[in-house]
Amino acid sequence: MLLNIKNLHVEIDGKEIIKGLNLGVNQGEVHAIMGPNGTGKSTLAAAITGREGYEITAGEIWFKGTNIVDMEPDERANLGIFLSFQYPVEIPGVSMTNFMRTAINAKREYQGLPPVPAGEFLKMMEEKKNLVEIHSKLTNRSVNEGFSGGEKKRNEIFQMAMLEPSLAILDETDSGLDIDALKVVAKGVNQLKSGENAFVIITHYQRLLDYIVPDFVHVLFDGKIVKTGGKNLALELEAKGYEWIKEQHLFEA
Amino acid sequence: MSGSRSNICLKLSMKTKETTQFQDLESLLTAQFEQHSERIAEGDTPAMKSLRMKHFEAFKAVGFPDSSHEKWRFTDIESALNQDFCHELSASRSDRNIEELFRCEVHNFRSEIISVLNGWYHSENGPLFTNEDGVIYGSVKAAKIAYPELFDARYGHLAHGTANSFVNLNTAMVQDGVFIYVPKGVEASRTLQIIKMIDRDENVFVQNRQLIILEEGSKLSLMHCDDSINHHTSLVNTVTEVFVGKNAHFELYKLQNLNDASGLINNTFISQEAGSNVRTNTLTFNCGMIRNNIEVALNGPGAHADVLGLYLMDKQQHVDNQIRILHNAAHCTSNELFKGILDDEATAVFNGYIYVKRDAQKTNAYQNNKNILLKPTARINTMPFLEIYADDVKCSHGATIGQLDQEAMFYLRSRGISQSNARLLLMYAFAADVINMINIEGLKSRIDDMVKKRLRGELSVCEKCVLHCGTPEKEYHFDIDLSKL
Numbered sequence: 168m169l170l171n172i173k174n175l176h177v178e179i180d181g182k183e184i185i186k187g188l189n190l191g192v193n194q195g196e197v198h199a200i201m202g203p204n205g206t207g208k209s210t211l212a213a214a215i216t217g218r219e220g221y222e223i224t225a226g227e228i229w230f231k232g233t234n235i236v237d238m239e240p241d242e243r244a245n246l247g248i249f250l251s252f253q254y255p256v257e258i259p260g261v262s263m264t265n266f267m268r269t270a271i272n273a274k275r276e277y278q279g280l281p282p283v284p285a286g287e288f289l290k291m292m293e294e295k296k297n298l299v300e301i302h303s304k305l306t307n308r309s310v311n312e313g314f315s316g317g318e319k320k321r322n323e324i325f326q327m328a329m330l331e332p333s334l335a336i337l338d339e340t341d342s343g344l345d346i347d348a349l350k351v352v353a354k355g356v357n358q359l360k361s362g363e364n365a366f367v368i369i370t371h372y373q374r375l376l377d378y379i380v381p382d383f384v385h386v387l388f389d390g391k392i393v394k395t396g397g398k399n400l401a402l403e404l405e406a407k408g409y410e411w412i413k414e415q416h417l418f419e420a
Numbered sequence: 421m422s423g424s425r426s427n428i429c430l431k432l433s434m435k436t437k438e439t440t441q442f443q444d445l446e447s448l449l450t451a452q453f454e455q456h457s458e459r460i461a462e463g464d465t466p467a468m469k470s471l472r473m474k475h476f477e478a479f480k481a482v483g484f485p486d487s488s489h490e491k492w493r494f495t496d497i498e499s500a501l502n503q504d505f506c507h508e509l510s511a512s513r514s515d516r517n518i519e520e521l522f523r524c525e526v527h528n529f530r531s532e533i534i535s536v537l538n539g540w541y542h543s544e545n546g547p548l549f550t551n552e553d554g555v556i557y558g559s560v561k562a563a564k565i566a567y568p569e570l571f572d573a574r575y576g577h578l579a580h581g582t583a584n585s586f587v588n589l590n591t592a593m594v595q596d597g598v599f600i601y602v603p604k605g606v607e608a609s610r611t612l613q614i615i616k617m618i619d620r621d622e623n624v625f626v627q628n629r630q631l632i633i634l635e636e637g638s639k640l641s642l643m644h645c646d647d648s649i650n651h652h653t654s655l656v657n658t659v660t661e662v663f664v665g666k667n668a669h670f671e672l673y674k675l676q677n678l679n680d681a682s683g684l685i686n687n688t689f690i691s692q693e694a695g696s697n698v699r700t701n702t703l704t705f706n707c708g709m710i711r712n713n714i715e716v717a718l719n720g721p722g723a724h725a726d727v728l729g730l731y732l733m734d735k736q737q738h739v740d741n742q743i744r745i746l747h748n749a750a751h752c753t754s755n756e757l758f759k760g761i762l763d764d765e766a767t768a769v770f771n772g773y774i775y776v777k778r779d780a781q782k783t784n785a786y787q788n789n790k791n792i793l794l795k796p797t798a799r800i801n802t803m804p805f806l807e808i809y810a811d812d813v814k815c816s817h818g819a820t821i822g823q824l825d826q827e828a829m830f831y832l833r834s835r836g837i838s839q840s841n842a843r844l845l846l847m848y849a850f851a852a853d854v855i856n857m858i859n860i861e862g863l864k865s866r867i868d869d870m871v872k873k874r875l876r877g878e879l880s881v882c883e884k885c886v887l888h889c890g891t892p893e894k895e896y897h898f899d900i901d902l903s904k905l
Binding site: 239241250252258259266268269270309 | 606830842852
């Protein structure tokens with residue numbers, strides 16, 4: 168199993184947000200995590216990627232056979248975990264090119280490889296830019312600076328394409344995207360999908376799942392996965408809303 | 421070269437019980453002046469002589485400032501003065517090979533070097549020289565004899581002392597420095613580079629002077645480096661006066677890179693005539709104590725000044741930037757940007773004064789000071805001060821003090837970039853908008869290289885020459901040479 172989360176508990180400022188979550192993801196799978204706002208979807212993404220301030224009070228996160236809960240965020244990234252941010256950060260003064268080259272070389276160093284030769288790197292940039300239909304003018308600029316909402320999300324997918332992670336977590340990638348941008352993002356993800364990697368797609372709505380078809384849909388509620396199904400579960404949620412899940416969960420509790 | 425009999429050295433043993441040491445320094449300097457005034461004033465025009473006397477009297481009356489002085493509240497000048505110093509009245513010999521000392525190959529950057537050793541002009545081209553472009557330069561000592569009228573009309577006219585002890589002292593006692601004259605319409609094709617080196621096996625207190633004149637429609641870019649290559653304490657007190665004529669274009673890059681024991685007091689006065697364009701960039705990389713007094717007077721309509729600075733300080737270093745922009749004429753614009761990164765217990769002061777005269781309508785003045793404090797022990801005092809007497813003006817000012825953006829840190833680290841490299845990238849990005857204002861490509865990449873080295877905690881020097889300011893190891897295709905991170 169690529170990712171195996173066991174009985175995960177996460178606190179922010181002493182408040183428990185994730186309350187005993189279990190999730191297993193195999194290579195080649197696409198998992199969707201859905202649920203109402205404030206149920207812990209983004210907290211789960213933060214805990215997997217090692218964000219500061221998210222304290223894991225119990226449980227384990229196994230990735231490629233290692234429990235990563237004590238690892239630094241950069242080490243997790245180099246091990247193959249990628250997060251597409253819900254709100255990508257603007258970093259004035261750091262060029263996209265320099266940023267990507269630093270990231271690629273960090274990963275190569277982790278793998279015991281020498282830095283990527285300049286020519287090879289530029290060729291790689293060109294190829295991956297085409298994949299997400301991102302313009303050269305964007306990669307010549309500072310990281311996300313002055314990018315539109317859609318451009319920022321496409322830039323996330325571009326970075327994912329560059330870094331070729333084994334596990335990509337897409338946190339609300341569809342929010343703020345118009346339908347055309349959504350299609351471009353989905354197309355990029357579908358082209359990157361392989362039998363070797365896996366995707367965890369965190370989303371509030373079903374519409375992204377029209378374009379990136381999940382193998383599993385999980386419903387997160389009150390810090391736990393309360394329901395798991397196939398892609399039809401997403402359609403059911405879209406039609407019926409989350410209320411019936413809440414009622415069912417509260418009833419069971 | 422004459423001997424050093426007239427050079428005074430002030431030793432701690434001379435300290436009397438009743439006075440503080442710097443009061444001793446005051447009286448010793450005063451005595452030195454009184455005893456050797458003829459020698460100090462050698463070659464002066466009568467006007468220069470009386471200027472000297474006036475400033476000497478002012479220094480004698482007021483002496484050095486202390487921390488009770490409003491302008492020196494946040495800068496500990498007393499400690500810088502409480503040292504043993506030699507104050508030379510004649511050039512000292514250096515054991516080092518002078519040419520080797522100043523040989524400085526900078527990749528892709530052709531500059532013409534004017535060397536100054538321990539405050540004394542030193543150039544293989546002789547005391548006065550006219551270069552291929554027609555720019556005349558040489559020692560102040562020689563120039564005042566060759567161009568007495570020019571000196572009478574300009575020298576000491578911008579550096580109004582009396583209120584400024586260090587200008588008083590400098591004007592009274594200075595003997596040498598650099599003179600640059602760019603005749604009407606002459607555009608210098610090469611950057612002139614003044615390299616001021618301190619290399620003495622004793623502690624020295626140095627007075628040094630620059631007179632720079634750009635006539636109408638001329639163009640000059642000047643790099644002014646203050647370096648020290650040994651670990652002795654030095655205190656350099658330099659006064660630079662720059663006259664920028666009508667529609668002339670002047671760029672001044674100051675690089676301050678002295679050892680932790682040393683102090684530098686840099687007084688720069690620039691006056692601009694109509695339609696002229698000035699850019700100064702003060703890059704402070706290393707020094708125990710630096711005080712930059714920079715005054716730019718926009719005296720003719722349509723003049724523009726960019727007054728920029730970057731300071732990267734750590735340990736217990738201190739930098740104090742006192743910037744005065746005087747809008748004396750209508751339709752002038754000024755843009756002031758000073759950025760600093762302070763680590764450890766480093767401290768900094770920024771004092772930005774903008775003056776807009778009554779009739780200076782349509783003035784547009786912008787001022788900004790941004791700081792990153794890497795540790796809670798680092799400190800910045802930043803004070804904007806605007807005095808506006810015209811009613812149709814645009815003036816804005818801002819000051820920020822902050823830490824590295826934690827959101828940006830996590831974003832970079834989530835892509836696999838280590839914490840230390842992420843910090844470097846963000847610090848470098850912070851500094852980049854000052855570096856990007858450097859117009860000369862070769863110089864920009866050198867400064868770039870020096871900033872990166874500084875941020876990595878290495879000295880801002882390289883390995884090739886004694887000065888260590890040489891060639892980047894290879895061409896940069898990217899903003900940062902990542903193999904070095």
